[in-house]
Amino acid sequence: MSGKTTFWARRRAAVQAEADAELRAVEEAEVLTHDEALAERDDAEVLEEMGLPDPAGMQKGDDFSAFMARDVPEHLRRQALRTLWRSNPVLACVDGLNEYDDDYRAAMLLNEPIKTAYQVGKGMTKHIEEMQRQADAKLAKDSAEEETEIEEEELIAEAREPDVTIVDSEEATPVSSVQEEQPTEPEAAAPTPRRMRFQFEEASA
Template structure:
């Protein structure tokens, strides 16, 4: 079980973190000054001082690790790495196993985004609201027995059909469920409901 650090332990840790941050800041300042001084000199002078060959003369099998030292300026390091990638085709070969290599626009049309009903933060809310709205088609309709039987028969003029048929016992379709009220679950136990 871990215990809470005391005030003095937290204070010592904060002082140590401040000292480490000061050392890192001094090192970064020294590196920036060194890089600035190297930027003013020519590439040939820097390479001769460090004892490195020119990056453009390197071939497959040469030692590129010498260019990864902090003393080498960033632009020379990048030139050496570019030469390394071009020198060996195995290093430049993309294997296709990187997630960022996938083209996620392949399913779209003319590289346009795919249109969906999804709304950020709301999901498919509009679709749910459409199903919850009362629909004119969902209202009960009274049908006669003859109307149901006459569906297979050839169609006649609807006005004549209405006049000819008298409603004996209308058949009512099932009503659509009422979604305006929230549904509640009811549990029944031995004697009653709760």
């Protein structure tokens, strides 16, 4: 299915958008006329006519949703919201996590350029370089401490080793001379091999 739209489809969409815009304009005009008419009347009469309580006397736990209706005048809706914020301190607590709390127009009011660490095509280069420098310094420190520990261990090992004197093999006394000489028993004579002899008697005539 092709994603292209026909001329008549675009035309129908444009006509529908115009009709929706006209409808919203008529509704906004009606609301404005209604608000102007209610603004000339007393707030107590308006609240009584709409069946709403006095927003100034409402407390925590009351239903404030009725003031969010479109027919309620804007100033009465704001009074109800202010009472709601005061009734529950948690709702009025600003935690600073809302992105719309900052004033992004401050940069437009300055006469001098804003200094930032951001560089086009490189990003936050200075910040990254500083982090790399700290990482390299920590690595060098750890390496120096490790080398110092190795040297200390080698010194301790050398101090614990006994002194050993190396003697030349020619001057060394053979082990057999150190041991006590024990008497040797005479070796037994080797047995003489025996030979078989045969005698033949001559037969008498």
